Amino acid sequence: MMGQSIVQDQLFYAFNLDDHVPRDHLLRGVDRFLDLSELRQHLSPFYSHTGRPSIDPELMIRMLVIGYCMGIRSERRLCEEVHLNLAYRWFCRLGLEDRVPDHSTFSKNRHGRFRQSDAFRFVFEAVLRRCMTEGLVQGEGFAIDASIIKADANRARHxxxxxxxxxxxxxxxxxxxxxxxxxxxxxxxxxxxxxxxxxxxxxxxxxxSPTDPTARWTAAPGGPAFYAYSTNYLIDLSGGIIMDVQATPAHRTSEVDSTRTMIDRVEERFDIKPRRLVGDTAYGTAPLLGWMVEDKQIEPHVPVWDKTVRKDGSLSSGEFQWVPERNEYVCPEGHALRNERRRFTIARSHVTKADTVIYRASQTDCVGCAAKNQCCPNTPSRKIARSIHEGARETARSIAKTPEYSQSRRDRKKVEMLFAHLKRIMKLDRLRLRGLSGAQDEFLLAATAQNLRRMAKWLMPVEADVAMRIA
Structure with a gap:
């Protein structure tokens, strides 16, 4: 006999929203570690004490967290999903009959009070403090890297x-x-x-670009060029927690310079400075290595950016012996290369605009040298440009020979995995907001969502197992 559903209206419903959200749902874990109790106090100077009450800023932050955690890029679609999805309503503290804010209110608040008050960084740092409280941050080793994200700009218009x-x-x-x-x-x-x-x-x-002038024209991934920004991550290697994030134009110099900004900011706000910093060759420039070793006392687990090796088969500067006691180089034939060969009345630093000191061999020594064709075939004498941060470069080269350096190279994959998760799971392969401030807002929210997801994935299953054992 064929069954038939009978639809009958009920006068009263006994409905508890919490009963319809699965216990292992991701948002339960995110809700456990997201504390926005101090957000209203942080935003209070940016709201008027009179007039019509605005939409609760905590509700808007929770909706944005859902969007970034679940990969919902459209704000219009996000409002529709929160309206229909029971788990999303539960996370946003909305009842069945409560209205969902209109999608246009996000733009108004993002470009107004949220940006003026730096609310997104406030939420990011609150989540980061919770990560520290849960023991996911050790502060011993950090890793730095950047990833290019397409800007909301037409590559055909310029x-x-x-x-x-x-x-x-x-x-x-x-x-x-x-x-x-x-x-x-x-x-x-x-x-x-x-x-x-x-x-x-x-x-x-x-x-x-006439629509987003700050975006940088780049072809870094190897395909057709496009306008883009770079998201720069500074992560803790113990748990892969994002310690800081900085938006920059898609340019290597800007990416490298953001390293100092993020490390100084983490040290200032959280009193944490790593013992070692892991990065790729882009972060092995002499000024940055000098800053890490000489100013911050951080071990650079970074390959040295070295262009001294010659491709024509002639002798490179690495084959010359540095003698610090005499402040000179010695060539394989035993001749000295000095930065000065006579004393000056007024001492000179000999530092060039490129922050190097030039060491030259005597032209007399080079003319009669048997190895001149192998050393300096096209110049009268050999010269070597030594960076003022060469000591830090030597420190990095010596660290590269240790087993700890090999482990750091393997640990660096954690930041690359975060970028893959950012683009594939969270679908942040193209920005929706324009300008450097818009890119910063998106990157901060994405990093906040990634830290929340990590806590929910790592800590909630442990608590569930403990509860089962007690039962």
């Missing part, structure tokens, strides 16, 4: 840098364009005799 001055004369500019122009004003102040609108834009990229 303008020459000479048109930037004309943008200032327009009455209507987008938020991303205004931020770009303000950044140029800070970097290149206008002189009194320079007319308005004629700022120096030589530091800007030659290929500029």
């Amino acid at each position: 303008v020459p840098v000479s048109e930037v001055a004309q943008w200032r004369q327009g009455t209507q500019c987008s938020r991303a364009v205004r931020e770009y122009l303000d950044a140029l004003d800070v970097a290149n102040p206008v002189a009194d005799d320079v007319p308005e609108g004629m700022h120096d834009t030589q530091t800007a990229s030659r290929n500029i």
Whole structure:
């Protein structure tokens, strides 16, 4: 006999939302470790004491956390999912009859109070403190790396840098364009005799997007070029927890410079400084190695950026012996290379604009040397440019020979796994917000979601096993 469902309206319902959310649901673990009790106090100076009550900022943060944890990139779709999904309503503290905010309110708050108050960094640091409380951060070793994320800009549309001055004369500019122009004003102040609108834009990229000028034109992944930003992660190697995140244009110099910003910020706000820092060759430049070794006393587990090895078969600088007692190099034939061969009345540092000291051999020694064709075939004498941070470079080279360095190279994969998770699971392979501040907001929320997911995945199963054993 064929059954038939009979739909009958009920006058009263006994419905508990918590009973319909599975105990092993990801959002239960995220809710366990997300504490927004101090968010209202942090945002209170940015709200008026009179007028119509606004939407609860905690509700909006919880909805954004859902979007980044579950890979829901569209704010319009996020509002629809929260309206329909019982687990999402439970996480947002919404009842069955409570209304979900309109998607347009996210843009208003993101570009207003949240950005002015740096609310997203406040939430990120609150989650990071919880990670420390749970024992997931040891602070012994950090890893640094960057990943390129496409900007919300059409790669087929671009303008020459000479048109930037004309943008200032327009009455209507987008938020991303205004931020770009303000950044140029800070970097290149206008002189009194320079007319308005004629700022120096030589530091800007030659290929500029009219919709997102701060985005950098890059072809780093090896395919067609596009506009992009870089998300820079500083992670703790013990548990893979993200300690800090910084958005920069997709340019190697900006990525490397962000290392100092993040390490200093973590030390200032959390009083944590790593014993070792792990990175790839891009972070093995002489100035950064000097900063790590000489200023911060951090062991650089980083390959040295070295271009001294010659490809024409001639002798490289590594085959010359450095004698620190005499402040000179000695070539394989026994001749000395010095930075000065006579005393000056006024002492000179001999440091060039490239932060190097040039050591030269005597032309007399080189002319009659039997190994001249192998040493300096195209110049009268041999010279070596020694970095002022060469001591730090030597420290990095000596560390590279230790077993700890080999382990650090394996541990560095943890930050690469976070980037793969960011793009594949959380679907953040292209930004939705424009401008450097928009990229920073997205990267902060994504890093917050990744730390929350890690705590939920790692700590909740342990608590469940303990409960089963007690029972």
